[in-house]
Amino acid sequence: MATMNYVCPNCNGPLKFNPDKQMFTCEYCFSEFTPQQVQAQNAGKEQRETYDEREVNRYEQNQAQAQAQGYDAGDDYPVSYVCPSCGAEIVTTSTTAATTCFYCDNPVVLGGRLSGQFNPDRVIPFALSKENAVNRFLEMCGKKKFLPKGFTNKDHVDKMRGVYFPYWFCDQQKSALLTATGKIIRTWRSGNKEYTETKVYHVVRGGSVIINNVFERALQSEKREMLQSVHPYDLSKATPFAMSYLSGFEAEKRDLEKADVQPAVEQRMHNYAEQVLKNTMEGYDTIDTESFSEQTELEAWTYDLLPVWVLTYKFNDRILPFAINGQTGKAYGELPVAPGKLAIASAIVSVIVFALGVLGGMLFL
Amino acid sequence: MIKKLSLRLSAAAVALMIALFSTALCFAEVTQQYAIEDDAAIFTDDQLDSLRDKLSEGNERTGWQLILHTSSLGITSELNNYYNKNYYDQKSFAADAVVLVFDLGSNKGTVISHGEAMDYISDQRMSSLGSMLRSYMDNGDYYGATFAFVDTLEQYHSDGIPTGDTFDNITYEQKTNKFLYVLKHYGIIIGIAAIAVGVIMFFVIKSKYKHMGVSGTYDLAANSSVNLSDVEDQFVNQYTTVRTIKDDSDSGSSGGSSGGSTHGGGDF
Numbered sequence: 321m322a323t324m325n326y327v328c329p330n331c332n333g334p335l336k337f338n339p340d341k342q343m344f345t346c347e348y349c350f351s352e353f354t355p356q357q358v359q360a361q362n363a364g365k366e367q368r369e370t371y372d373e374r375e376v377n378r379y380e381q382n383q384a385q386a387q388a389q390g391y392d393a394g395d396d397y398p399v400s401y402v403c404p405s406c407g408a409e410i411v412t413t414s415t416t417a418a419t420t421c422f423y424c425d426n427p428v429v430l431g432g433r434l435s436g437q438f439n440p441d442r443v444i445p446f447a448l449s450k451e452n453a454v455n456r457f458l459e460m461c462g463k464k465k466f467l468p469k470g471f472t473n474k475d476h477v478d479k480m481r482g483v484y485f486p487y488w489f490c491d492q493q494k495s496a497l498l499t500a501t502g503k504i505i506r507t508w509r510s511g512n513k514e515y516t517e518t519k520v521y522h523v524v525r526g527g528s529v530i531i532n533n534v535f536e537r538a539l540q541s542e543k544r545e546m547l548q549s550v551h552p553y554d555l556s557k558a559t560p561f562a563m564s565y566l567s568g569f570e571a572e573k574r575d576l577e578k579a580d581v582q583p584a585v586e587q588r589m590h591n592y593a594e595q596v597l598k599n600t601m602e603g604y605d606t607i608d609t610e611s612f613s614e615q616t617e618l619e620a621w622t623y624d625l626l627p628v629w630v631l632t633y634k635f636n637d638r639i640l641p642f643a644i645n646g647q648t649g650k651a652y653g654e655l656p657v658a659p660g661k662l663a664i665a666s667a668i669v670s671v672i673v674f675a676l677g678v679l680g681g682m683l684f685l
Numbered sequence: 686m687i688k689k690l691s692l693r694l695s696a697a698a699v700a701l702m703i704a705l706f707s708t709a710l711c712f713a714e715v716t717q718q719y720a721i722e723d724d725a726a727i728f729t730d731d732q733l734d735s736l737r738d739k740l741s742e743g744n745e746r747t748g749w750q751l752i753l754h755t756s757s758l759g760i761t762s763e764l765n766n767y768y769n770k771n772y773y774d775q776k777s778f779a780a781d782a783v784v785l786v787f788d789l790g791s792n793k794g795t796v797i798s799h800g801e802a803m804d805y806i807s808d809q810r811m812s813s814l815g816s817m818l819r820s821y822m823d824n825g826d827y828y829g830a831t832f833a834f835v836d837t838l839e840q841y842h843s844d845g846i847p848t849g850d851t852f853d854n855i856t857y858e859q860k861t862n863k864f865l866y867v868l869k870h871y872g873i874i875i876g877i878a879a880i881a882v883g884v885i886m887f888f889v890i891k892s893k894y895k896h897m898g899v900s901g902t903y904d905l906a907a908n909s910s911v912n913l914s915d916v917e918d919q920f921v922n923q924y925t926t927v928r929t930i931k932d933d934s935d936s937g938s939s940g941g942s943s944g945g946s947t948h949g950g951g952d953f
Contacts, residue, residue, distance in 0.1 A: 466890060497915065514928045519920065526915030532908045551902040596909045600916075655894040662887055670883030677875035681867035 325403075325428050326362055326567040328353075334426040336568030339446035339646070344564065355445075358564040403428055418484065418571035427567045438573055441622040442558040445565050446482055446646045453629035453644045454480055460651055466665070468635065468658040476633065482646060484566060484625040485547055486538035486574035489555070490585050496614035497526040498597040502604035523607070525597040529614070531589055536581040538574035538623065549652040550628050550645045557647065558624060571625060578621055590614060717779060718744035718751075725755035725789045732828050743835035747842040749802045750779035753831055759790025764952045769797050770945030784950075785818075785834050787827050794818055795952040796834075803949040804857070805841045807850030813837075815953030822953075852949065 326335040326344070333348030335358060344353045353361075403426065418429045448456075454477050461472045470476070502523040507516045533555055537547035559565075594612045601607050627646025632639055635656035642653030719740030721733060728736065740751045752773075760767050768786045778784075781800035788794060796814060798806045806814070814837055821830030848857040867875075 464894065466894070501921075502918070509930070512930045514930050515925055516928070517923065517925045519923045522917070522919040522921050524915055524917035524919075525913060527911055527913035530910045531905075534903070534908075548902055552904055592905055592909065595905060596911050599906075600911060600913060657891050657894050662890060665890075666883040666887040669886050670879040673882045674875055674879035677871070677879060678864065678867050681871050681875065682863040 325426055326358060326564050329361060334567075335564075336427055337445060337565055339449045340452075342445065342447070344567070355559075355562060355564060358567075359562045362564060416570065416572060418566035418569055420568075420570070427569070429563055429566050429571075438623075440486065440561040440625045442555075442624040443484065443561045443565050444553055444555070444558045444624070444626050444647055446569065446627040447557070448627075448629065448644070448646050448649050450480060450482060450629065452649070453482075453646070454478075456644055456649050456651060457629075457631065457642065461655065464655055466657050466662045468656050471633070471656065477631070480629055480631040482569040483628050483630050484569055484571040485628050486572055487535050487547075487624050487626055488538050488574075488576075488578055488581050488585070489622045489624055490534045490536075490589065491532045491618075491620045492530070492534075492589050492616050493618040494529045494531070494589070494593050494614045494616050495527075496529045496593045496597055496612070497524070498594060498612045499524050499610045500598070500601060501608045501610060502601055503606045503608075504603070505605045521604070523601050523604070525600050527597075528617075529593045529596050531592050531596070534585055534588055534592065536576075536585050538576045538581065539572050540576050540580075546641050546643050546652055547628075550626075550643045550650060552650075553626055553645065553647050561625065566625075569627070574623065578623075589616075720750065720752040720754075720776075720778065722752075722754045725757045725787065727755050727787070727789065727827055736828070736831055739832055739835050743838055746839045747802070748781060749800075749838070749842075750782040751835060751838070752778060752782060752784040754784060755787045755789065755827065757790045758788055760788050761791045761793070764788060764791075764793055764795035765797055765948075765950050766945060768795055769948045769950075773797055773799065773948070774945045783838060785831060787822065787830075792822065793952060794822055794830075796950045798949040799946070802838075803852070804846045805838075806949060807847045807852055807857075808854065808951075809850045810841055810847065811949075811951045815951055819953045 327333065328335055328346035328349060328351055330351050331346060331349040333346045335344045335346055335353065337343075337355075338345045338352075341352065342355075344355065344358045345351070406426070418427070420427055457477065457480065458472055461467055500523045502521040504519045504521070505516060506519075507514065509515070535548075535551065537544060539547065593614050594609065597612075598607055598609070629644040629646055631642045631653075633642070633656070634640075640654050640656065642651070642655070644651045719737065721736060721740065723733065736753060740753065743749075743751045754768070754772060764786065768784065768788075772786070773782070773784055779800075781802055783799070783802045783806070784795075784797040786795045786797070796806070796811065796818070814834070817833055817837065818830050821827070821833060846857060850857065
């Protein structure tokens with residue numbers, strides 16, 4: 321009910337998106353399908369399930385009202401659905417848009433979460449397979465000698481999951497004018513005198529500034545820094561959103577609206593526009609802004625899903641995330657330090673430094 | 686005839702060289718047992734003869750080369766370091782040696798000890814020796830001072846190494862045990878530095894495990910373009926400032942440094 325999964329037309333096995341091949345593959349008969357084929361096969365089903373999702377929307381609205389009235393303090397309240405493959409009840413958070421059935425391990429897409437006003441404009445499909453993401457994580461951990469014991473064991477690393485996170489992207493065209501004081505400084509020496517010649521200029525730059533792809537995460541429940549730091553993505557690889565890309569991964573629905581992130585994005589756009597004009601003031605040693613004004617002429621927002629491999633772990637009662645860009649492999653995160661190991665190593669270094677210091681002192685006597 | 690003349694000239698040249706060499710010996714006489722360089726010319730020939738005998742006797746009893754040097758340079762401070770660097774280190778004296786310097790220009794003197802002699806002349810003995818020599822100098826009795834100097838050294842040698850005394854303010858045990866010396870004098874500083882290195886390493890490594898990959902999330906250059914319609918670069922004014930550069934040689938090198946080879950001793 322209000323859920324859907326993508327099945328192989330040959331054997332009815334679950335279809336999952338394969339990042340290495342950029343194709344959908346059946347885990348049972350190994351058939352492969354292009355995204356276009358899968359979308360064509362499931363178009364009617366997606367539309368139908370989306371229609372049924374109105375019930376869910378209504379249910380969620382009721383939940384939201386209940387929270388507002390103080391019945392439920394949690395922002396991310398649990399919602400249950402039924403797995404279309406095995407009939408088991410799936411409990412997810414209210415922002416989950418795609419997940420895996422905990423019983424039959426089949427991918428489940430909660431279609432309604434990403435339909436209507438929540439329908440993303442674009443998606444960047446996973447280009448980094450889980451195997452490659454795990455290897456990248458292990459490669460990074462391999463260089464770290466002070467990780468807790470067992471941190472990189474298979475059981476732990478296998479918990480890495482591919483998640484599509486929602487982002488707002490903004491493009492703007494601005495008419496901007498920057499006036500500044502530019503200085504060209506020349507220094508030379510003559511005898512024991514140092515001369516500094518400063519030439520002062522009034523510098524003006526004005527024109528049309530285009531800034532693209534300024535982004536802000538559209539999910540407040542996850543750590544902002546993590547969601548911002550896995551960037552950049554190559555948006556030229558983004559494709560129009562299709563629900564089927566989510567099959568085999570998890571996905572989050574936005575809970576931050578454009579209005580929520582717009583002030584921060586506008587401010588960054590403002591700063592970027594000034595910086596772009598400043599960058600055209602070449603040949604000066606220093607530039608001090610006198611005034612800057614800008615007006616937005618054109619603006620376009622998109623709501624996109626971007627792929628991230630996420631591994632969370634608990635350490636010293638803290639839950640820390642480690643994220644890897646699902647397209648480029650750029651990693652972000654905080655690795656735990658085994659304080660005992662590091663303290664012993666530091667103590668050994670201290671002892672060595674002390675011994676070398678004493679030996680050095682003896683040599684100089 | 687010419688042959689005879691050249692023979693006579695050669696003989697005269699040799700005689701002249703011998704004469705010159707002998708004159709030089711009057712001012713500087715150096716042997717492995719002792720050395721006398723009376724640059725201030727305060728001793729008579731008879732006194733020099735007696736002093737040679739005395740220094741030679743001192744050498745036989747102590748095994749140290751004993752050196753007497755008089756000068757008129759007028760060095761007023763740090764005589765010990767000055768004469769060690771500019772006199773002892775410039776000559777080919779023995780490794781185990783004691784130098785007695787009378788600087789008549791400043792009316793000061795110094796004793797410089799080297800090698801084994803350093804172990805015998807403790808701070809306390811040096812102080813005592815210096816006081817004694819000072820009293821002779823005050824009476825202008827450099828000859829007597831030198832005799833007393835040799836006698837005292839012989840006595841010190843006979844008494845042996847004063848292990849209970851200090852040497853440059855450290856005990857003999859510390860002097861001979863470098864490890865103990867460094868540990869006692871610099872152990873705390875080295876320990877603090879070593880702990881600081883360990884602590885810095887701890888936090889640097891810990892910080893490297895934090896928030897990797899934060900930078901470089903938005904590439905402005907790749908995501909922006911500009912079409913300029915107003916471009917103006919108007920010259921406003923120009924000014925020049927001048928600064929006097931302090932000569933590097935003016936700074937630093939203040940205070941004395943104990944240059945030269947490792948030595949002991951003290952001024953009086």
